[in-house]
Structure formats: structure tokens, C-alpha cells
Amino acid sequence: MKAPAGYRWNSPTRFEWVIITLAVLTLLGLGSWQVQRLQWKEAMIADIARANEAAPVEGWPQDVAALGWRRLQLSGHFLHKDEFHLAARYYRGQLGYHILTPFQLEDSRVVLLNRGWVPPTSKDAATRAEGQVDGPLSVVVQVRTDNDRTAFTPDADSAKNIWFWRDIDAMRKASGLLLEPATADVLHMEPPGGYPIASDGDIQLRNDHLGYAITWFSLALAAAVMFALYHLKPQEATA
Numbered sequence: 759m760k761a762p763a764g765y766r767w768n769s770p771t772r773f774e775w776v777i778i779t780l781a782v783l784t785l786l787g788l789g790s791w792q793v794q795r796l797q798w799k800e801a802m803i804a805d806i807a808r809a810n811e812a813a814p815v816e817g818w819p820q821d822v823a824a825l826g827w828r829r830l831q832l833s834g835h836f837l838h839k840d841e842f843h844l845a846a847r848y849y850r851g852q853l854g855y856h857i858l859t860p861f862q863l864e865d866s867r868v869v870l871l872n873r874g875w876v877p878p879t880s881k882d883a884a885t886r887a888e889g890q891v892d893g894p895l896s897v898v899v900q901v902r903t904d905n906d907r908t909a910f911t912p913d914a915d916s917a918k919n920i921w922f923w924r925d926i927d928a929m930r931k932a933s934g935l936l937l938e939p940a941t942a943d944v945l946h947m948e949p950p951g952g953y954p955i956a957s958d959g960d961i962q963l964r965n966d967h968l969g970y971a972i973t974w975f976s977l978a979l980a981a982a983v984m985f986a987l988y989h990l991k992p993q994e995a996t997a
Contacts, residue, residue, distance in 0.1 A: 874954030
């Protein structure tokens with residue numbers, strides 16, 4: 759490496775080269791991963807926008823997983839005795855639960871629908887009995903095939919009916935129902951008593967990936983510059 763005038767290049771050791779190379783490559787890899795995440799998130803946001811503009815599809819199609827975020831018009835009735843309580847869900851800054859209730863379609867298939875949010879004081883169905891609407895219903899729902907589980911999501915406490923993600927396989931076992939392999943959010947439903955509070959369909963996805971990418975790339979550049987500056991030494995003046 760050629761040093762600027764007035765400086766000399768103090769050659770790094772092989773170990774130092776290995777460390778800086780691994781550090782820069784790791785930081786560049788993290789930045790590239792965030793760029794990929796940015797593209798994925800922007801595509802998802804665009805999919806949601808298109809789905810919200812389209813008219814609801816009648817019924818629950820067999821290939822529902824391919825219709826991510828689409829709105830559907832469903833007819834059937836709720837199976838309230840088998841509802842599930844999804845914990846740690848917020849509504850306007852207040853912590854509470856989402857109520858997931860099996861919905862039996864007219865063709866006897868059963869879909870797990872998120873009826874909406876309730877405060878902790880309304881977790882027990884007995885406290886919102888008037889909102890447990892019975893009989894045939896027609897509801898508009900938004901398909902949810904996205905994953906709501908991370909590496910830090912705790913296991914469910916099925917004995918207390920407290921769940922932390924839409925674990926359809928476990929919910930099938932707990933209820934004995936053959937639930938469809940996707941869930942959906944009920945939209946704009948206003949049950950007697952006001953609970954659960956249904957989704958308005960306005961899904962806001964956090965998208966900070968561009969900022970993260972810039973941070974990782976900047977750190978890679980900073981590491982390379984600091985490495986170079988550390989090994990540049992002023993030339994000693996000669997008499």
C-alpha cells in the first residue's frame with residue numbers, strides 16, 4: 759500500500775489482516791442482508807396495499823396461502839367455546855389480548871379468525887358475553903399467512919389459554935378441530951358490548967432496514983479507515 763507524502767506504511771501482521779478482513783466482510787454482509795430485508799419489506803407493504811384496494815373474494819379458497827393479505831367474504835358461525843387468547847397485543851398503547859375464535863364455514867371447514875383486541879379485564883369470555891355473537895354471520899376478513907413468531911417468542915401456556923403466536927398445529931390439538939392452515943383478521947366488526955375490537959385493516963409494518971443497512975456499511979468503511987490510519991506512521995525527519 760502506498761502511503762501519502764510524509765507518512766510511511768507500517769505493514770500489519772498476518773493476524774491483523776485476518777481480523778480486519780473478517781470484520782469488514784461481516785459488516786458488509788450484515789448491510790447486504792438488511793438491503794435484502796428492505797426489498798422484502800417493501801414488497802410486503804406493496805402486497806398489503808394492493809390487497810386492500812381489491813374487492814373481497816367470496817369464500818375460503820383451497821390455495822388461501824397464495825392470497826396473502828387478501829380480503830375474503832366468509833359465511834358461517836363462531837365456535838366461541840374454543841376461543842384462544844393471544845397474549846401481549848397492543849391497542850392504542852394499551853396491553854391486552856387478541857381473541858382467536860374458530861369459525862365454521864357453511865361447507866363445515868373451520869378457520870381460525872382473530873376477532874380483535876380486548877383489555878386484560880375482558881380476557882374471560884364471561885365478562886363480554888353479549889359480544890359472543892351466535893348464529894349465521896357474514897364477515898369480511900383479511901388473510902394472515904405471515905409468521906408472528908421469533909426466536910424469542912415464549913411457549914404457550916395452554917392450561918391457562920395463553921398463547922403468544924398463531925400456533926395452528928398446537929391449537930388443533932388443544933381444540934380437537936381440524937383448523938385450516940392459515941388465519942385471518944376480522945375487519946370492522948362491532949359486536950354488542952364493544953369487545954373484541956376488530957381490526958380496521960390498516961396494517962402498519964415497521965421498516966427501518968434502510969437505516970440499518972447504512973449503519974452496517976458505515977461501520978465497515980469506518981473500520982477500514984481506522985485500520986489504515988492506525989498503520990500510517992509519520993516519517994522521521996532527516997538531518
